[in-house]
Amino acid sequence: MLDFTINDVPHTRLNILTGERILVSPHRSKRPWQGQVEELSLDKRPEYDPNCYLCPGNKRADGSENPYYKESFVFVNDFSALLKDTEEGNINEEGLLVAETERGICKVIAFTPRHDLTLPEMDVEDIKKVVDVWQSEFTSLASNEWIKYIQIFENKGSIMGCSNPHPHGQIWAESKLPMEILKEEKQQQEYFLKNKKSLLSGYLALELKKKERIIIDNEHFVALVPFWAAWPFETLLISKRHVTDITEFSEEEKLDLARTLQQLTIRYDNIFSTSFPYSAGMHQAPVNNGNQDFWHWHMHFYPPLLRSATVKKFMVGYEMLANPQRDITAEKAAEIIRNQPTTHYKSNTK
Amino acid sequence: MLDFTINDVPHTRLNILTGERILVSPHRSKRPWQGQVEELSLDKRPEYDPNCYLCPGNKRADGSENPYYKESFVFVNDFSALLKDTEEGNINEEGLLVAETERGICKVIAFTPRHDLTLPEMDVEDIKKVVDVWQSEFTSLASNEWIKYIQIFENKGSIMGCSNPHPHGQIWAESKLPMEILKEEKQQQEYFLKNKKSLLSGYLALELKKKERIIIDNEHFVALVPFWAAWPFETLLISKRHVTDITEFSEEEKLDLARTLQQLTIRYDNIFSTSFPYSAGMHQAPVNNGNQDFWHWHMHFYPPLLRSATVKKFMVGYEMLANPQRDITAEKAAEIIRNQPTTHYKSNTK
Ligand SMILES: O=P(O)(O)O[C@H]1O[C@H](CO)[C@@H](O)[C@H](O)[C@H]1O
Ligand SMILES: O=P(O)(O)O[C@H]1O[C@H](CO)[C@@H](O)[C@H](O)[C@H]1O
Numbered sequence: 001m002l003d004f005t006i007n008d009v010p011h012t013r014l015n016i017l018t019g020e021r022i023l024v025s026p027h028r029s030k031r032p033w034q035g036q037v038e039e040l041s042l043d044k045r046p047e048y049d050p051n052c053y054l055c056p057g058n059k060r061a062d063g064s065e066n067p068y069y070k071e072s073f074v075f076v077n078d079f080s081a082l083l084k085d086t087e088e089g090n091i092n093e094e095g096l097l098v099a100e101t102e103r104g105i106c107k108v109i110a111f112t113p114r115h116d117l118t119l120p121e122m123d124v125e126d127i128k129k130v131v132d133v134w135q136s137e138f139t140s141l142a143s144n145e146w147i148k149y150i151q152i153f154e155n156k157g158s159i160m161g162c163s164n165p166h167p168h169g170q171i172w173a174e175s176k177l178p179m180e181i182l183k184e185e186k187q188q189q190e191y192f193l194k195n196k197k198s199l200l201s202g203y204l205a206l207e208l209k210k211k212e213r214i215i216i217d218n219e220h221f222v223a224l225v226p227f228w229a230a231w232p233f234e235t236l237l238i239s240k241r242h243v244t245d246i247t248e249f250s251e252e253e254k255l256d257l258a259r260t261l262q263q264l265t266i267r268y269d270n271i272f273s274t275s276f277p278y279s280a281g282m283h284q285a286p287v288n289n290g291n292q293d294f295w296h297w298h299m300h301f302y303p304p305l306l307r308s309a310t311v312k313k314f315m316v317g318y319e320m321l322a323n324p325q326r327d328i329t330a331e332k333a334a335e336i337i338r339n340q341p342t343t344h345y346k347s348n349t350k
Numbered sequence: 351m352l353d354f355t356i357n358d359v360p361h362t363r364l365n366i367l368t369g370e371r372i373l374v375s376p377h378r379s380k381r382p383w384q385g386q387v388e389e390l391s392l393d394k395r396p397e398y399d400p401n402c403y404l405c406p407g408n409k410r411a412d413g414s415e416n417p418y419y420k421e422s423f424v425f426v427n428d429f430s431a432l433l434k435d436t437e438e439g440n441i442n443e444e445g446l447l448v449a450e451t452e453r454g455i456c457k458v459i460a461f462t463p464r465h466d467l468t469l470p471e472m473d474v475e476d477i478k479k480v481v482d483v484w485q486s487e488f489t490s491l492a493s494n495e496w497i498k499y500i501q502i503f504e505n506k507g508s509i510m511g512c513s514n515p516h517p518h519g520q521i522w523a524e525s526k527l528p529m530e531i532l533k534e535e536k537q538q539q540e541y542f543l544k545n546k547k548s549l550l551s552g553y554l555a556l557e558l559k560k561k562e563r564i565i566i567d568n569e570h571f572v573a574l575v576p577f578w579a580a581w582p583f584e585t586l587l588i589s590k591r592h593v594t595d596i597t598e599f600s601e602e603e604k605l606d607l608a609r610t611l612q613q614l615t616i617r618y619d620n621i622f623s624t625s626f627p628y629s630a631g632m633h634q635a636p637v638n639n640g641n642q643d644f645w646h647w648h649m650h651f652y653p654p655l656l657r658s659a660t661v662k663k664f665m666v667g668y669e670m671l672a673n674p675q676r677d678i679t680a681e682k683a684a685e686i687i688r689n690q691p692t693t694h695y696k697s698n699t700k
Contacts, residue, residue, distance in 0.1 A: 317631055
């Protein structure tokens with residue numbers, strides 16, 4: 001029962017996954033914009049680019065040559081932020097200067113040999129092959145006892161720090177649980193102990209009843225704008241079955257995940273008729289870390305655009321120092337994404 | 351005592367103010383950059399711009415006219431994210447959809463009538479007048495019983511979402527404590543109870559002994575790169591005296607704060623010979639909220655630039671989903687900032 005009109009009034013919402021709040025200012029979407037406008041990438045790319053370090057047959061930074069791969073291609077990042085052979089070490093001076101070494105493996109996954117595609121432009125069958133690679137990479141990385149957490153993600157678009165337009169994602173696997181995972185662990189564990197079911201199962205049931213923030217609802221997955229979304233068009237993908245990580249998905253579920261990814265990203269591209277930038281990634285149970293039954297696999301999409309293909313949301317002063325803030329409501333954003341055509345805007349002009 | 355070489359090896363560091371960790375990858379600064387390059391603003395602005403809603407005598411969005419002010423000028427934001435008259439209300443469905451209305455006041459402060467200046471180009475005496483306004487605004491906002499926290503901040507540069515180059519800052523005052531303040535409250539309170547002094551007094555003493563991360567050390571203030579800095583050139587300003595908020599500063603301290611701000615921002619501008627963008631703001635004790643003795647006034651500077659005036663650090667995929675990450679170490683960054691001349695690069699070409 002709402003005791004205020006959520007579409008009109010400044011309010012905070014609780015992010016049940018992190019336990020943190022965001023500030024919503026619905027009345028503020030009328031604000032005019034005279035600030036920074038991003039450059040539109042023309043996005044006419046060739047199928048093969050001789051200067052791309054991800055294209056088949058090309059040279060990489062370490063001097064090696066990419067194979068003539070036909071589906072996807074995985075390799076260790078030539079500029080890894082984490083290294084496999086870092087030794088254990090730590091510093092602690094008066095509890096004020098506290099540091100610990102961190103060990104890890106960073107990988108890059110080219111999604112397809114085609115330089116000119118993006119996920120929403122790939123066939124479902126080809127996206128399914130990317131899901132297969134995520135699954136097998138997760139399994140093989142988890143076979144290292146010392147790896148505790150595996151972050152699968154994609155930075156799409158130069159506005160999201162992506163330095164090569166060839167469709168690709170990354171995996172950073174490491175020896176400690178990162179901060180966001182610690183927050184989600186605490187929240188999910190508490191709920192599970194109290195309710196004997198996963199937090200996201202409970203949340204999903206409520207959202208499917210409300211139908212206010214749902215974008216896609218198919219046999220195995222739901223894509224929705226979470227009640228507590230911070231980014232204007234932020235979405236959350238939840239598996240209907242409570243699984244702790246990607247290794248548990250059946251062939252059928254993986255195909256459905258591929259379909260969901262395609263359908264969501266096509267809608268994204270259609271909003272502003274542009275290749276929609278985002279950072280996206282899965283959150284799943286840590287590995288080699290005891291009982292993790294309370295974890296429920298999900299995937300976050302954090303897209304920066306707000307008003308157009310060239311005007312983004314700035315998470316700056318107030319947001320960095322105090323609290324994340326948004327203008328358009330989650331409900332309004334869900335409506336906009338849901339109402340997009342499910343055929344890619346480019347497919348008519350091809 | 352360090353038991354690993356902090357300048358070479360991937361490691362995490364603890365942010366003692368938030369209790370969260372950041373990932374440092376010192377070896378990664380050699381990574382080449384082929385990604386997004388920001389546009390350089392030419393930054394030749396007139397002293398008065400007839401189209402600027404902050405210049406003296408000009409029209410604002412609400413139809414009113416700015417006074418012909420001679421120092422600084424404060425008004426309620428025409429597009430406030432928080433409103434004064436929001437009524438109390440809350441939603442709670444199964445602990446899963448949780449929201450509460452939020453009340454507040456958003457103000458804008460033009461730092462000077464001169465459209466063409468920025469803080470580092472202003473005289474110390476004029477910056478001191480801005481500090482005076484911050485102090486008096488804090489006092490008058492805090493006189494509202496229902497206001498619990500006052501965030502004073504500045505977004506500088508279009509890359510930081512600033513939509514008007516006229517030098518100005520903002521104040522958002524509100525009825526609840528924002529997330530970052532809750533984190534810093536917990537950490538500072540715990541330390542204070544245990545050590546009978548403020549967390550930042552303890553930290554400052556250790557940093558002044560080490561001298562590895564100090565940039566400015568004058569009578570009343572220290573500017574340093576905190577051990578746990580996440581942004582490449584992030585800095586922290588700490589008052590030597592343990593005061594809980596800006597209202598306690600004497601005339602002499604305010605003048606020294608103005609000097610520190612000028613000296614820090616001149617160095618910033620000199621790093622890449624550009625008007626150095628940042629979001630900056632003070633963290634201070636909540637108001638009308640009981641005993642806050644453990645709070646120690648400080649000011650954060652979060653500048654986005656990394657390699658040049660046009661290449662910034664992207665806090666994206668891994669950072670949003672897992673953990674903030676940096677390449678260059680805090681010690682290296684401190685050295686770079688400290689070694690900048692204290693005369694503004696433009697003053698020679700004027
Ligand atoms: O208030 P302004 O200057 O219009 O807007 C700027 O600062 C605000 C507070 O940090 C942010 O919410 C906005 O995204 C940013 O563009
Ligand atoms: O790994 P890349 O693509 O070179 O780099 C990009 O993603 C990383 C992981 O999110 C970030 O640390 C970098 O700032 C970003 O530019």
